[in-house]
Amino acid sequence: MTRIILFTGKGGVGKTSISAATGLICAKEGKKTLIISTDPAHSLRDAFNLEIGSEPKKIAENLYLQEISVTEAIKKYWEKLKLYLTSLMRSQGVEGIAAEEIATLPGFDEASQLLYIRQYAIENTYDVIVMDTAPTGESLKLLSFPEAFSWYMERLFPISRKTAKIMRPFMKPLLGVPIPDDTVFASIEELYSQMRDVEEILSDGTRTTIRLVCNPDTMSFNETKRAYTYLLMYGYSVDAMVINKIFQDDSGDFLLKWRKSQNQIIEEIEDAFGDIKIFRLPMSDEEPTGIKKLENMGKKVYGDIKPWEILSDIEPPIEFEVTDKKKYIKMKVPFANKQNLTLHNRGGELVVQIDNWRRVFFLPQSMADLNPSTAEFNKGKLIIEMI
Ligand SMILES: Nc1ncnc2c1ncn2[C@@H]1O[C@H](COP(=O)(O)OP(=O)(O)O)[C@@H](O)[C@H]1O
Ligand SMILES: [Mg+2]
Numbered sequence: 001m002t003r004i005i006l007f008t009g010k011g012g013v014g015k016t017s018i019s020a021a022t023g024l025i026c027a028k029e030g031k032k033t034l035i036i037s038t039d040p041a042h043s044l045r046d047a048f049n050l051e052i053g054s055e056p057k058k059i060a061e062n063l064y065l066q067e068i069s070v071t072e073a074i075k076k077y078w079e080k081l082k083l084y085l086t087s088l089m090r091s092q093g094v095e096g097i098a099a100e101e102i103a104t105l106p107g108f109d110e111a112s113q114l115l116y117i118r119q120y121a122i123e124n125t126y127d128v129i130v131m132d133t134a135p136t137g138e139s140l141k142l143l144s145f146p147e148a149f150s151w152y153m154e155r156l157f158p159i160s161r162k163t164a165k166i167m168r169p170f171m172k173p174l175l176g177v178p179i180p181d182d183t184v185f186a187s188i189e190e191l192y193s194q195m196r197d198v199e200e201i202l203s204d205g206t207r208t209t210i211r212l213v214c215n216p217d218t219m220s221f222n223e224t225k226r227a228y229t230y231l232l233m234y235g236y237s238v239d240a241m242v243i244n245k246i247f248q249d250d251s252g253d254f255l256l257k258w259r260k261s262q263n264q265i266i267e268e269i270e271d272a273f274g275d276i277k278i279f280r281l282p283m284s285d286e287e288p289t290g291i292k293k294l295e296n297m298g299k300k301v302y303g304d305i306k307p308w309e310i311l312s313d314i315e316p317p318i319e320f321e322v323t324d325k326k327k328y329i330k331m332k333v334p335f336a337n338k339q340n341l342t343l344h345n346r347g348g349e350l351v352v353q354i355d356n357w358r359r360v361f362f363l364p365q366s367m368a369d370l371n372p373s374t375a376e377f378n379k380g381k382l383i384i385e386m387i
Pocket of ligand 2: 015016017039043132133
């Protein structure tokens with residue numbers, strides 16, 4: 001089973017460098033490893049000082065690099081759907097290139113990237129895949145895509161969760177809109193079932209874990225806390241964090257204030273993230289680029305630890321508890337508070353919203369008709385009583 005490690009964090013904190021470092025160590029230890037960048041800003045090539053293409057390229061024993069190109073991915077995975085959407089746009093009077101542009105639906109980017117991951121995981125092409133992603137907001141969009149996509153598909157089409165088949169007789173043709181032919185339906189169904197695979201692969205904490213990269217400054221720390229909350233809400237397993245760019249004691253008087261505040265924030269991080277593995281990585285005196293320096297960086301991060309191991313206990317993201325008298329839902333959402341949280345039951349689904357991120361959980365039969373009443377936070381867990 002392919003082990004997938006995804007790095008996320010604020011822009012500039014060191015995701016690309018640490019992804020590269022992690023991949024290098026895995027490859028060196030004999031794991032066939034792919035480092036895949038989903039960030040359109042593709043700095044993986046700069047980290048390695050190498051030209052990298054949109055297909056995996058072997059750069060060392062056991063080590064492959066790939067920078068996904070969304071246009072390539074769309075060509076590879078979505079040609080039919082895109083053709084239909086383009087003809088749909090044209091039928092509505094949208095001309096030429098504009099029709100093609102609009103037919104590139106929001107989410108195509110995310111979906112295309114995920115389809116590569118799915119393919120590699122299913123074909124078992126690599127032992128380890130390290131994902132270097134775009135800054136936090138973008139990677140959250142990527143990770144929330146499969147669920148959001150399934151949700152929309154189930155409402156746009158009478159699609160069956162079990163068989164991924166669209167029940168076509170129920171579809172009414174709209175006036176003047178081209179009726180999609182069988183190949184379009186087949187391509188939608190295929191996409192739906194592929195996204196369900198992706199959901200399964202990425203939310204399986206025995207093979208996919210997320211690692212947070214953070215710098216010891218207030219902005220990065222706050223962003224990391226929010227990201228952690230959302231990731232857990234989506235059911236992802238976060239097993240480690242790297243605190244990067246720590247100034248060392250010998251870094252001179254100029255950085256004195258910085259060192260003081262870094263130390264304080266590191267302490268706060270360790271208090272706040274006590275349940276996951278925390279690595280500390282100093283700021284080095286030169287830019288860590290090229291295989292040699294990145295490998296050194298990897299050694300500094302992991303020491304004797306094997307990067308592909310799962311580095312902390314993973315708890316289920318949501319638990320349903322039924323006692324004699326009461327019914328509870330327990331969710332791990334540290335750092336959330338009641339002000340930014342809303343909950344409701346919408347036809348048998350529990351809708352949880354924290355800030356702008358929403359997750360829908362199917363409620364078990366015993367709770368399908370109940371509503372959330374009180375919600376209490378207890379040690380990073382939200383305990384919802386259903387009545
Ligand atoms: N520990 C470190 N010491 C010194 N420079 C670092 C360290 N980690 C990252 N960098 C540098 O910081 C910059 C941003 O790192 P990068 O890995 O591209 O971050 P991200 O992918 O999160 O945007 C790069 O120039 C990188 O070489
Ligand atoms: Mg980067």
